[in-house]
Amino acid sequence: MSWMHIASKxxxxxxxxxMLWALTVLLVLLVAGxxxxxxxxADGTTPTFEQALNFLFTPIGLLVPIIGLVVGYQAIVSERESGSIxxxxxxxxTRRDVVLGKVVGRAGVVAVPTLIGFLVGAVVIGALYDGFIVTDYLGLLVFSLIMGxxxxxxxxxxSASxxxxxxxxxxxxGFFVLFDFLWEFVPMxxxxxxxxxxxxxxxxxxxYLFVLRLSPGQALSALALTLIEFAGAGDLDLTAAGRVAGEVPFYLENWFAxxxxxxxxTVPVSLGYLRFKNAILS
Structure with a gap:
């Protein structure tokens, strides 16, 4: 049995x-609902696809990280506590097989309901809104999968540590509170x-902007700008180009995100593996 078999199991x-079915229902409600x-x-006028996409971006950015953390945090430690490890x-x-297999398996547990949610959501959004843009919708899907x-x-x-x-x-x-709610106070x-x-x-x-972007949420938000054309966001430029003094260095370009x-x-998984590799399993 290799890491692929561990992931499959x-x-x-x-x-x-x-768990898979509950997440599927949740993601369908999130995307379609x-x-x-x-x-x-709407008050008499049919909203546009861009309005629906912009409205959907924020709850996805909040809920998918929570789902990913909840799905993954017991992956290895529960095996240690039960003795099944x-x-x-x-x-x-090997212990490397366990860590990699658990990452792939739990990522699949998040990815499959996300795909189903977006598939159902595409039908709902296509029926309700004008101007469905396939590339932007797929961009939001890819963004959600990467975030997960x-x-x-x-x-x-x-869990491995x-x-x-x-x-x-x-x-x-602690990770979620620090990096998704408190991180902006670090560069401040x-x-x-x-x-x-x-x-x-x-x-x-x-x-300042580079330290701010070191959080996963900020980096993912910049990454989203390479996948999705956001429209109707107003005149306020939230990109690095609109906030930095002088020219934008390469490490603040959206591609660097x-x-x-x-x-x-890769880094957290590598560190978690090293901790797990050297752990004494009782």
């Missing part, structure tokens, strides 16, 4: 435990230490 176990809200709130490693599997993979990878890495589910839960909660504190005052919205030094996102997938 993990995915099958999720289906038997009803939330995207219908602008149509239901010894059986898993008693077969011709990032947060699953982090959660499995935390600790010895109890309580510690894993504390780890993913650094700016205060250097400049002696709080930063404004624009005219910012490049290092792909590198940061790849690092958020």
């Amino acid at each position: 993990d995915f099958a176990d999720a289906g038997r435990s009803m 939330v995207s219908a809200i602008p149509y239901l709130l 010894r059986f898993l490693l008693g077969l011709p599997n 993979l990032v947060y699953v990878s982090v959660a499995v890495a935390i 600790v010895s109890s589910r309580a510690k894993a839960l504390a780890g993913v909660l 504190a650094m700016y205060w230490a250097v400049e002696g005052n709080l930063p404004g919205f624009d005219g910012l030094p490049a290092w 792909w590198i940061i996102v790849v690092l958020w997938i």
Whole structure:
């Protein structure tokens, strides 16, 4: 049995435990249900596809990370607590196979309901809104899949690094609060230490925006701009080009966000594997 077999078994176990079906219902409600809200709130005029897409982006950006963390945080530590990890490693599997298989399996548990949700959502959005743009819709789907993979990878890495589910839960909660809610205060504190005052919205030094973009949520938001043409967002330029003082350095270009996102997938998993590799399994 290799990491592929571990991933396949993990995915099958999720289906038997009803997790897969519950997530499918949730993602269908999210994509199809939330995207219908602008149509239901419209006052006499038919909203556009761009309005539906813009409205859908925020709840996806909030819910998919939570789903990824919840799906992944018990992946390995629950096997350690139950003792089944010894059986898993008693077969011709390495600890690397376990970590990689769990990442792939749990990512599949998030990806399949996401695909189904977007498939149903495409029917609803196509029926309700004018001007369906396939490339932008597929861009939002790819963005959602990548986001799910990032947060699953982090959660499995935390799960591989600790010895109890309580510690894993504390780890993913701490990660989510720090990087998705509090991270913007990190460069703000650094700016205060250097400049002696709080930063404004624009005219910012490049290092400030780079530190801000180091969070997975910020990096993913920049990545989304390479996949989706957002319309009707107003005159406020939220990109690095609209906020940085002077020319935009290469590491603040939107394409560079792909590198940061790849690092958020690979680095936590590598660190989690190293912790798990050296762990004494009782």
